[in-house]
Amino acid sequence: MPRWKVFFSQRLRWSSSLTQALTLFVVTFCVILPLCCHRLLYSYYFFRFMYLNSMSEEVLQKSLERGQDALRFWQNSSPLESTRFSDVAQNPELLVTVVTARRNEARDFHYLLQVMRQISSIADSCGEQRCAEVMLCDVESGPQENEDAKLLGAHFKVIRRSAQEQQTDMGRINTFEKEKKDYVFCLRQGWELVKPKNMIILEDDALPRHDFFQVVKDLLSRRFAVHTLYIKLYHPERLQRYWNPEPYRILEWVGLGLVGATALLLTIPYWNPCSFSFTLSATHLIFFTLYFMIAAELIGRHYLLEVRRISPQLYAVSPATECCTPAMLFPGNASLRAADLLDASFCYKGNAKDMVLYRMAKISPGERSHSVEPNLVTHIGAFSSVRPNPSRPKLL
């Protein structure tokens, strides 16, 4: 064949491959995904300007209704029905301590009542024995009392920081140091009172999911748990993206792309509807790996993680991420070690207890910390009790 013919046929092949690739990208990323994902809150395609306000209002409204329901539930339930919770057994396999303070701005939402109602309804989900002993740790220090904690006093064991201790804190330390001291108090009291084999500390706006105890049980049966200072059971959804500085996520991302690309290239000859001229080659593998990686990030890693809920064994464990402590599992006597580490640091704005714990675990010899994904609790606290709030908080 003359050289000019070879040249042109090569150019034609290249340009046809390029056109196919471009068409695929445009159709996927500019048509199909925007159509499918524009209502997904944690997707890059989320139409914030159209849906954020209405979705935020809807979530606030639902939380308010759940709060009012929970209030009626606890007001109407006889203490006798739930004395099973107020008698806390010694040396339980698991103790759940819920840290609570009065929430003036979100009084009507009754976060604590919602959380305790959910815990009481899933506490028997582990088979014959109750999944955990449950305790409340009321750290309210203001002149008004924590009414929700008072109402629950008839159903659960409640421990309180002594008035004298709180007086010492008041006015002398900032909110974040006070929050840390409260947390340390609850960690130590829980341990001293019942000597549990493992402890969970929940913040009063962390609503456990239905499979909470099954997954915790599975985590505790895995070998890594023995050598762990803490396992984070929640990380904010908005920070779950691949494009975040967490090294293990990059591995997961590339792995996902490679698996998707290989599966596609191996199966394409059997179902190729448009007769694309794809064959298994390094260029195609790289192209489709990138294609799947971009798609996964744009759809939102959060939604891919949801698939893991199929079974407790599928929940992923990775090195701990920085932010937030709404739900923390302390295996063995780690709660005492964590209390000591927190006690040794001073908290202030920008250096709250979550950051301190994360950093202390990193620099303390022999200590390791982990996160589990997807989340085991839903964070329902739209209004913070330690930071200023907007009048109508948004979901993002």
Ligand SMILES: CC(=O)N[C@H]1[C@@H](OP(=O)(O)OP(=O)(O)OC[C@H]2O[C@@H](n3ccc(=O)[nH]c3=O)[C@H](O)[C@@H]2O)O[C@H](CO)[C@H](O)[C@@H]1O
């Ligand atoms: C979802 C999320 O990102 N939550 C984090 C955010 O909390 P938030 O800013 O959302 O504050 P929050 O109102 O959820 O309070 C966190 C916890 O502190 C308790 N509390 C409050 C006031 C007080 O004087 N003493 C006290 O112990 C309160 O009962 C709750 O259990 O920042 C905190 C650190 O500052 C923690 O890292 C929270 O996990």
